[in-house]
Amino acid sequence: MRNDKPIFFTVFLAIFLCACDPSTKHRKIIQNDSDYDVVLLLEGQAAAGYKSDSILVGSHSQITIFEISSRERVYEYKNCDIYLDSIRTRIVGNDTLNITMNLRDGSNWEYFLLKETRRKGGECDCRIQIRNEDIQ
DSSP states (O other): OOOOHHHHHHHHHHHHHHHTSOOEEEEEEEEEOSSSOEEEEEESGGGGGBSOSEEEEOTTEEEEEEEEEESSOGGGGTTOOOOOSEEEEEETTBSSOOBOSOTTOGGGSEEEEEEEOTTSOEEEEEEEEEOGGGBO
């Protein structure tokens, strides 16, 4: 008679160890509350993780530019770092205006903890808001 206990124990241990890791969903969201349509041009090696290298954000709308599911804890995303070489912006239909704030500066982004699990995983967003006064 074959002994299935070692196989059962190995499978149980693998499932138990995987269940101990946190699972986190993190998004970066551009919220355009201005009266202008904005084009973002994302440049750098890290741009591969973003949804596109050229993104149109319509006036009074928002768009998720980055989304990841990971085994990190939600607080590891709190600094809202943008791992891009540059983010160039363009105001649609107006060559003389541009966004004055630095979109790559994590301090311009706001961190939101949406849900936290017992293992410190969960859901979190980093969001930046573009207003009319940010465009000159």
